[in-house]
Amino acid sequence: xxxxxxxxxxxxxxxxxxxxxxxxxxxxxxxxxxxxxxxxxxxxxxxxxxxxxxxxxxxxxxxxxxxxxxxxxxxxxxxxxxxxxxxxxxxxxxxxxxxxxxxxxxxxxxxxxxxxxxxxxxxxxxxxxxxxxxxxxxxxxxxxxxxxxxxxxxxxxxxxxxxxxxxxxxxxxxxxxxxxxxxxxxxxxxxxxxxxxxx
Numbered sequence: 001x002x003x004x005x006x007x008x009x010x011x012x013x014x015x016x017x018x019x020x021x022x023x024x025x026x027x028x029x030x031x032x033x034x035x036x037x038x039x040x041x042x043x044x045x046x047x048x049x050x051x052x053x054x055x056x057x058x059x060x061x062x063x064x065x066x067x068x069x070x071x072x073x074x075x076x077x078x079x080x081x082x083x084x085x086x087x088x089x090x091x092x093x094x095x096x097x098x099x100x101x102x103x104x105x106x107x108x109x110x111x112x113x114x115x116x117x118x119x120x121x122x123x124x125x126x127x128x129x130x131x132x133x134x135x136x137x138x139x140x141x142x143x144x145x146x147x148x149x150x151x152x153x154x155x156x157x158x159x160x161x162x163x164x165x166x167x168x169x170x171x172x173x174x175x176x177x178x179x180x181x182x183x184x185x186x187x188x189x190x191x192x193x194x195x196x197x198x199x
Contacts, residue, residue: 033134087142104152107131
């Protein structure tokens with residue numbers, strides 16, 4: 001049976017080439033891509049005060065994406081290329097599960113989370129480009145198969161749009177007549193419970 005994942009990896013990765021030309025660049029990007037992403041979010045939070053709530057929400061989304069990706073990777077326990085012998089260990093890394101790629105999951109979830117925020121589409125595109133560069137570096141350096149990256153992108157997409165669907169559903173339920181009645185009842189109870197505070 002044709003193994004497209006390993007075939008594509010053999011075309012993209014350094015493998016066992018002793019004179020692989022891009023190893024230093026791949027090593028640097030693979031090790032610092034996440035840090036650059038964090039600095040980008042901090043810069044957005046600082047430079048766009050009107051979007052701070054949205055940027056904070058995206059940061060929380062990134063943390064959730066990391067937790068989900070690590071949990072899935074530990075449960076699935078797919079080996080990395082340098083563990084299976086398909087690549088030399090060009091980048092120092094532990095042997096924990098590789099699928100889905102946590103870096104890809106977090107960076108693509110961050111890019112998708114930034115996309116709908118007003119005025120932040122250039123930042124979303126920049127985060128997407130950073131995610132692709134980091135994904136390439138980690139495949140080239142023998143840390144991931146292409147399927148790990150595709151899995152991370154899929155998990156990010158399901159997570160982001162799943163949460164948006166849930167938020168939209170809750171908003172519609174809350175805005176419905178029954179939701180308005182519930183809001184009024186909660187408001188009356190809160191006012192009644194706090195009536196004695198000012199006395």
